[in-house]
Amino acid sequence: MPCNPDAPANLGLFAESDLLQPARTEVLGPQARVLRGFALPWTERLLPRLDEVLAAAPFRQMMTPGGHTMSVGLSSCGALGWTTDRHGYRYSAIDPQSLRPWPAMPEVFRQLAEHAAQAAGFNDFNPDSCLINCYRPGAKMSLHQDRNERDFNAPIVSLSLGLPAIFLFGGQQRSDKSQRVPLLHADVVVWGGVDRLRYHGVLPLKDGTHPELGRQRINLTFRHAG
Ligand code: SIN
Ligand code: FE2
Numbered sequence: 001m002p003c004n005p006d007a008p009a010n011l012g013l014f015a016e017s018d019l020l021q022p023a024r025t026e027v028l029g030p031q032a033r034v035l036r037g038f039a040l041p042w043t044e045r046l047l048p049r050l051d052e053v054l055a056a057a058p059f060r061q062m063m064t065p066g067g068h069t070m071s072v073g074l075s076s077c078g079a080l081g082w083t084t085d086r087h088g089y090r091y092s093a094i095d096p097q098s099l100r101p102w103p104a105m106p107e108v109f110r111q112l113a114e115h116a117a118q119a120a121g122f123n124d125f126n127p128d129s130c131l132i133n134c135y136r137p138g139a140k141m142s143l144h145q146d147r148n149e150r151d152f153n154a155p156i157v158s159l160s161l162g163l164p165a166i167f168l169f170g171g172q173q174r175s176d177k178s179q180r181v182p183l184l185h186a187d188v189v190v191w192g193g194v195d196r197l198r199y200h201g202v203l204p205l206k207d208g209t210h211p212e213l214g215r216q217r218i219n220l221t222f223r224h225a226g
Contacts, residue, residue, distance in 0.1 A: 031193035155192025162213030
């Protein structure tokens with residue numbers, strides 16, 4: 001039996017805004033927040049720009065200074081891109097693979113990052129770097145601090161797309177206990193101020209297929225690096 005077959009047709013018409021989850025904020029620390037579903041209204045504009053960036057600067061697996069190949073595929077856009085090789089971690093204006101500047105940061109990326117920072121209490125965030133991480137099933141990110149930026153005044157803004165992952169949000173010391181935070185498509189995590197140097201990482205990605213992104217998770221990390 002169909003559900004309410006006589007419903008007038010216009011009962012099915014919602015304004016687009018009625019179909020979106022209300023934004024929910026979770027507190028990870030004094031100056032660290034998870035903005036649940038924050039990017040849902042942005043993804044339609046953002047994903048085509050992401051495809052363009054990745055066509056110009058495809059994902060590649062980089063080597064750590066210790067000689068390990070990272071399980072996560074990396075790319076970047078913006079004035080500065082984060083890179084690693086046998087000589088160390090650093091920001092570079094040049095993509096070491098193409099030997100050309102990184103693709104420009106699309107305006108919609110910059111706007112999303114600025115709005116998310118503001119929603120978490122950080123005004124005037126102006127990222128000059130967007131690191132793009134690609135996690136296939138099994139890929140992970142070990143606990144680390146983001147500390148290659150010139151100063152730590154600006155927050156970190158981190159957007160999750162695609163498959164869910166468990167984000168580890170630790171303390172100021174590597175040995176501090178971590179919170180396990182499930183991150184879903186379009187969630188944004190922002191940390192800065194007293195929480196700027198908190199250790200963080202990602203547990204090995206569980207296999208699955210996301211309706212929009214397929215068998216992967218893509219994370220965009222916005223920073224003011226230079
Ligand atoms: C990172 O810390 O670089 C990535 C974090 C994430 O993938 O959520
Ligand atoms: Fe990080």
